[in-house]
Amino acid sequence: MKKxxxxxxxxxxxxxxxxxxxxxxxxxxxxxxxxQVTSVEQPLYEKRVIISSGYANIxxxxxxxxxxxxxxxxxxxxIDAYRNLTxxxxxxxxxxxxxxxxxxxxxxxxxAQVDGVIFGARLxxxxxxxxxxxxxxxxLDESDVEVIRQRFLYTQ
Numbered sequence: 001m002k003k004x005x006x007x008x009x010x011x012x013x014x015x016x017x018x019x020x021x022x023x024x025x026x027x028x029x030x031x032x033x034x035x036q037v038t039s040v041e042q043p044l045y046e047k048r049v050i051i052s053s054g055y056a057n058i059x060x061x062x063x064x065x066x067x068x069x070x071x072x073x074x075x076x077x078x079i080d081a082y083r084n085l086t087x088x089x090x091x092x093x094x095x096x097x098x099x100x101x102x103x104x105x106x107x108x109x110x111x112a113q114v115d116g117v118i119f120g121a122r123l124x125x126x127x128x129x130x131x132x133x134x135x136x137x138x139x140l141d142e143s144d145v146e147v148i149r150q151r152f153l154y155t156q
Contacts, residue, residue: 048142050088051124054081058132070134074126077136082118085138089145090116090152117152120144 056076061069092112099107124137140148 049139050142052081052085052088052138054078054084054136056080056134073134077134081136081138083114085121085140086114086116086118089148
């Protein structure tokens, strides 16, 4: 009988201990901690842009003055970026001629031409690349492309 009472007492104490531990754990996990929430504005739509890069070497510029060569390379890289952007907006006109004599190619000429008007492009960066080059990056909103095309085509 004493064994049975002892066993019931131990079982009761162990259950009380479990509920006390469970209550303590519940108390620690349910504490309310104030959190400051910052709102981040999300755009209503994603803006799509066309990105273009242009490059030029400083050493290829024709000047004896190093500063002038650097400025000319910056200008040339900007023009190259605009040309590449024009290619993306309008495409390229490709002319090719091949001359064959006795079924052997004797002359092969390919000419690429770009013709168009670009406006509204944003200058993103002009960055030195290595010690002898510059890179210019431009971007143009994709929504402006159709307007640019129509204005160019109607002016011709």
